[in-house]
Amino acid sequence: MIKSLKCDFHKTLISAGFLAAILVTFLLCFTEDVYVDTSDMRKFSALEALFKFDRSFMESKSSFCSLSVFKSSLSGYSTMFLPILASFPFVFSQSAERNSGNIRFSIFRAKRLKYYFSKFLCGVTSGGICVLLGVALFGIFSFFAFPRLECYSPYELEFLAPDGIFAEIAKKLLSAFIYGCVSTVPAFFLGSFCRNRYIILCVPFLSRFMQDTAIKKIIVNTHDENIYQTVFPFQCYAPSQIPYLEVGSMLYSTIAVTAIFAALMLCGYIIIMERRTDKGD
Numbered sequence: 001m002i003k004s005l006k007c008d009f010h011k012t013l014i015s016a017g018f019l020a021a022i023l024v025t026f027l028l029c030f031t032e033d034v035y036v037d038t039s040d041m042r043k044f045s046a047l048e049a050l051f052k053f054d055r056s057f058m059e060s061k062s063s064f065c066s067l068s069v070f071k072s073s074l075s076g077y078s079t080m081f082l083p084i085l086a087s088f089p090f091v092f093s094q095s096a097e098r099n100s101g102n103i104r105f106s107i108f109r110a111k112r113l114k115y116y117f118s119k120f121l122c123g124v125t126s127g128g129i130c131v132l133l134g135v136a137l138f139g140i141f142s143f144f145a146f147p148r149l150e151c152y153s154p155y156e157l158e159f160l161a162p163d164g165i166f167a168e169i170a171k172k173l174l175s176a177f178i179y180g181c182v183s184t185v186p187a188f189f190l191g192s193f194c195r196n197r198y199i200i201l202c203v204p205f206l207s208r209f210m211q212d213t214a215i216k217k218i219i220v221n222t223h224d225e226n227i228y229q230t231v232f233p234f235q236c237y238a239p240s241q242i243p244y245l246e247v248g249s250m251l252y253s254t255i256a257v258t259a260i261f262a263a264l265m266l267c268g269y270i271i272i273m274e275r276r277t278d279k280g281d
Helices: 003-015 018-033 046-052 053-058 068-070 077-085 088-100 102-109 112-145 154-160 163-191 199-220 223-236 238-244 247-273
Strands: 033-037 042-045
Touching: 003 018, 003 088, 003 112, 018 046, 018 077, 018 088, 018 112, 033 046, 042 046, 068 112, 068 154, 068 163, 077 163, 077 199, 077 223, 088 112, 088 163, 088 199, 112 163, 112 247, 163 199, 163 238, 163 247, 199 223, 223 238, 223 247, 238 247
Parallel strands: none
Antiparallel strands: 033 042
């Protein structure tokens, strides 16, 4: 299994899909809101801020701190498109393998369960890595493009990084990795019976949009804290909040829902592949 996993990682991490996912994730981070003008409640994205405000103004507002801008990533439009972006490496790699007609041979050589588990681990991990690298690149850019930490008072820095600067960076990168991993799981399941890469990429996006809309309506219409805590683990972005949640029932329930979801998708993939006579070719 280790040998199969190494081979899958090698093919996936050098694919065009992996590089495209990193680049698009990096670019989408610029669409996140980093500043709100209280006079008219207008929101400014990171890209708008670079062209709209001068350096002196940005140094007077902690919202433009490089750490604050970095933490804003994966909080808006980018989260909507992650089911597509994080699945790029797996979908492109799987498409190339199917076009080669070697799936049946690969399963025979690596044994069925080893093949399925190596594909799952490679798919979800590569999705997490590409999102993590895209966010990391945005963080590096923010460090040079926006005012640094020393431009602000210790009180503002304590508010921005209550657990320390490196802890905040680590939590953000871990959040990006987890969210990327979970976002790849639906596409992995669809790959067991669907050959159309566009359907594999778009169906999880549409499903996540409908799920997010339904849960938001439940929260808005109820205004009940108990209801919110119950449905929170089922929200699309909940896995990304795992590094930020305090130890307690909400953290445990979020981890449990995420793990069960991934396990069900893996079991579904194995069952469908086992029942296919062509083994996916």
